[in-house]
Amino acid sequence: MTDQVTDPLAALQDKEPSKPPRSQWIDVWDQLKHHKGAMFGGGFLIFITLAVLFGPYIYTVDATQIDIRNKDMRPIYVGLWDSSAKVGWNKPLGSDQLGRDILAQLIAGGRASMAVGWAAMVLALVIGAGVGVVSGYFKKADFWLMRFTDLVLSLPILPLLLVAVTLFRQPLNEAFGPEGGMFVLIVSVIGLTSWMQTARIVRGDILALKEREFILAARSIGTTPGKIIARHLLPNVVSPIMVSATLGLATAIITESALSFLGVGFPSDFPTWGKLLADAVQRMEQYPERVVLPGILISLTVLGVNYLGDGLRDALDPRIRGR
Amino acid sequence: MQTYIIRRLVLSIPTLLFISFAIFMLLQLAPGDPMSQVPLTVPPEVKEKMREALGLGEPIMVQYYKWMVQFFWIEPQVLIDHWFGTSFAEGKQRVISWQTRSPVMDIVVQRIPQTLWVVGLSYVVGILIALPIGIYSAYRQYSVFDQSGTFITMIGFSIPPFFTGPLLIVIFSVQLGWFPSIYDTTHVVTDWASFKVQFMQMIMPVMVLALQTTAQLSRYMRSSMLDNLGQDYVRTARAKGLREGVVVMQHVLRNSMIPVITVIALGVPAIFGGAIITENVFKVNGIGQLLLTALFASDIPMVMTLTFIFAILIVFFNLIADVLYGVLDPRIRYD
Numbered sequence: 299m300t301d302q303v304t305d306p307l308a309a310l311q312d313k314e315p316s317k318p319p320r321s322q323w324i325d326v327w328d329q330l331k332h333h334k335g336a337m338f339g340g341g342f343l344i345f346i347t348l349a350v351l352f353g354p355y356i357y358t359v360d361a362t363q364i365d366i367r368n369k370d371m372r373p374i375y376v377g378l379w380d381s382s383a384k385v386g387w388n389k390p391l392g393s394d395q396l397g398r399d400i401l402a403q404l405i406a407g408g409r410a411s412m413a414v415g416w417a418a419m420v421l422a423l424v425i426g427a428g429v430g431v432v433s434g435y436f437k438k439a440d441f442w443l444m445r446f447t448d449l450v451l452s453l454p455i456l457p458l459l460l461v462a463v464t465l466f467r468q469p470l471n472e473a474f475g476p477e478g479g480m481f482v483l484i485v486s487v488i489g490l491t492s493w494m495q496t497a498r499i500v501r502g503d504i505l506a507l508k509e510r511e512f513i514l515a516a517r518s519i520g521t522t523p524g525k526i527i528a529r530h531l532l533p534n535v536v537s538p539i540m541v542s543a544t545l546g547l548a549t550a551i552i553t554e555s556a557l558s559f560l561g562v563g564f565p566s567d568f569p570t571w572g573k574l575l576a577d578a579v580q581r582m583e584q585y586p587e588r589v590v591l592p593g594i595l596i597s598l599t600v601l602g603v604n605y606l607g608d609g610l611r612d613a614l615d616p617r618i619r620g621r
Numbered sequence: 622m623q624t625y626i627i628r629r630l631v632l633s634i635p636t637l638l639f640i641s642f643a644i645f646m647l648l649q650l651a652p653g654d655p656m657s658q659v660p661l662t663v664p665p666e667v668k669e670k671m672r673e674a675l676g677l678g679e680p681i682m683v684q685y686y687k688w689m690v691q692f693f694w695i696e697p698q699v700l701i702d703h704w705f706g707t708s709f710a711e712g713k714q715r716v717i718s719w720q721t722r723s724p725v726m727d728i729v730v731q732r733i734p735q736t737l738w739v740v741g742l743s744y745v746v747g748i749l750i751a752l753p754i755g756i757y758s759a760y761r762q763y764s765v766f767d768q769s770g771t772f773i774t775m776i777g778f779s780i781p782p783f784f785t786g787p788l789l790i791v792i793f794s795v796q797l798g799w800f801p802s803i804y805d806t807t808h809v810v811t812d813w814a815s816f817k818v819q820f821m822q823m824i825m826p827v828m829v830l831a832l833q834t835t836a837q838l839s840r841y842m843r844s845s846m847l848d849n850l851g852q853d854y855v856r857t858a859r860a861k862g863l864r865e866g867v868v869v870m871q872h873v874l875r876n877s878m879i880p881v882i883t884v885i886a887l888g889v890p891a892i893f894g895g896a897i898i899t900e901n902v903f904k905v906n907g908i909g910q911l912l913l914t915a916l917f918a919s920d921i922p923m924v925m926t927l928t929f930i931f932a933i934l935i936v937f938f939n940l941i942a943d944v945l946y947g948v949l950d951p952r953i954r955y956d
Binding site: 454462586593 | 636639640643644647648650775776778779780781783784787788790791795890897898901902912913916917919924927928931932935936939
């Protein structure tokens, strides 16, 4: 038995690690790199975000500029097979019935849709993570907060969204102006109705984490609950929060478009993707591209976000990582 | 199990009461005025009388109490009268829609068949498509079928119904002219030809909704099958010489169906409420469309009753899902 150990002192020596320890996030990134869908999805999401952010500076046409002489133009590619179509380089993707440039509208609409999506997602995450952490950590709050979460989960969401938007439109419009009021309203109603899943997941994780030794150690040296949550618990629940963030972004974009589609969204001269799609449905026989272009943008963005979420879930799960 | 069911049923009463109160208070804040459609020539004092006739003059708590009495006490009596020909509800005030001045429940009962036909059928179709796809793509994980199936379900998951609806209309009704773009609810099926018309007009709305269901369910089915296929009992079943079909379709499938069935049960309330957009696209005058028009007309009793019915359905099917889980999986014990 002792034959194998030649020098007992060597076993007691501290071994220098051959290379610096790899952080968790490098491992996650290495795993994510191999997920093609996540790479495409993330790439498309970054591309769309940059395009709507910087697009107005490159393509400087005003989206709300009415140009009645150039109304109802087709996209430039229609000229390839239909020589009689009204096309022109001044309107690369055509114009609507008031002559407003569709490319500019798509960029402006993307700005609105993405802004609503991101803001609503962040709001839902903050509420969800807050409720989850509090009810996971503080036993007294747990019962009532979880009953409240169950209650909100059993509310019929889309009908209530419609009710809320039609109800609060007027007062908020007066407070923040027609566009600002609608933005605040839509972001808050989507955020307030989509935090429940995050809260449940975070609560479950916190409940498991709080029994671990490092929390006991932190508590035994007198760390206050606030510090424990901020320094020790929150960094450990970042991964489930990130996965629900991607889901939340996708749902928020779709919900905003759905509200616009049903005619309770932003005011009529303020383009969003859902609104462009809804306005074009009446005349989609003559101008199918006006439905298809915003629809494709919504779908591709949501698809990209969903793929990114899928990849993130795989990459953040240490049981799957490395396979 | 029985005590569990009873406890859950009892617990659902305060939940539903609270939900109804929340919806009611939300609607009280509504700026919409049911008198906005009344001509301006009607003098204000007459308008005030009309408002009182609608029950608007009372304090909020009295209004809420009266709605509760009407919904929980009088409407069931109407139902009993209808079934057994009794006359409990004779002359009692029912929940009246402000739009049509007729009882809300009568309109709901008129609209439910359309919704059930289109949306319910799409749910069944979705389940029937989703389960085989999920089973097969889990069985042949990472095969071409699995890869393309995952991709297609991901697309179905991501494309919103308000895009697939118009897209299908453009392709199949405008370009190809195969199906009608508007669902005709007055159509009556009497013979083979009219059944064909009914079938044709149902294809598109059903497919749009079924795509969503299929996408969600087949993902669940796949991951649930994958969880079970790696278990030890599968190896045991194979080792004792069972045929592959028996192993997969009996041992693995039955265990994998447990979570999937609860997901199916949880999705049922969405049949009634979630199809608002599709009903709007294809002009199906079902429940969702009824809610939308009631909202725009600020018909508060109608909105209140409809949202509350949705809430009842959600609470009830949550209960069913939990109970089913316990019934199907003997490892789960609620007592």
